[in-house]
Amino acid sequence: MPADPPPDSPTCWHAWFDGAASPNPGRLGLGVVLQSPEGALTEVSTRGEGTGCSNEAELHALRTALEHAHAAGARRLVLTGDSDFAVRHGAGLDHTAVPRLAALIAQVQAWAARFEQLEWRWVPRHRNQVADRLSRQALGLPPKPAPHPGKRRTAQGHTGR
Known part of the structure; x- marks a missing residue:
């Protein structure tokens, strides 16, 4: 039986x-960004149905990504x-007793x-900027400002005498 192709294969x-x-x-x-194997x-x-908390929004977005990918x-x-919450729960690595979240996780x-x-895959927020912009755009919110690079620390040089 041949092995599955690696996740970054051409297919x-x-x-x-x-x-x-x-x-x-x-x-x-x-917000969802979908990339075909050809690029x-x-x-x-899009707006999600009803209202909810940020974890519900993440789970709705995750389901939307799966729906669009499958349809494509x-x-x-x-x-x-x-969202560490959405990735862990979607992958079945964690569970919740909150009925609204459990129903979304099942979907x-x-x-x-x-x-x-x-x-x-989980990534830090700054590596998911396009999907973030799209989720905020659906609500009529402006994009978040780019992360501030912070001040660079320089070594304080001194000579000891």
Whole structure:
């Protein structure tokens, strides 16, 4: 039996997702970026149904990414988000007793099961800026400012005498 191709193989799709709640809890904004193996990009910026907290927004965005990837024909997918909660729970590595979240997690896992191969990746927020911009755009919010690089520390040189 041949081994599965690696996640970054020529047949692999990539998706980035982010959710926003404004205020928190409040209206839901969902952002998804989908990249085909050939490099074609699709951006999705849409309002989520109802209201909820930021974790609900992230789970709705995750489900939306899976739905769009599957509809586009993806069967092998690298799925990336900056929500540790959504990535851990979607991958089945953690559980919650909160009924609203558990129901969303079940939906995410049902969509995830439709893929032949699925790799879950968490990234820091600054590495998920396009999906973040799309989730905020769905709510009519401006993009977050770019992260401040901070002051560079320089060594204080001195001579001892």
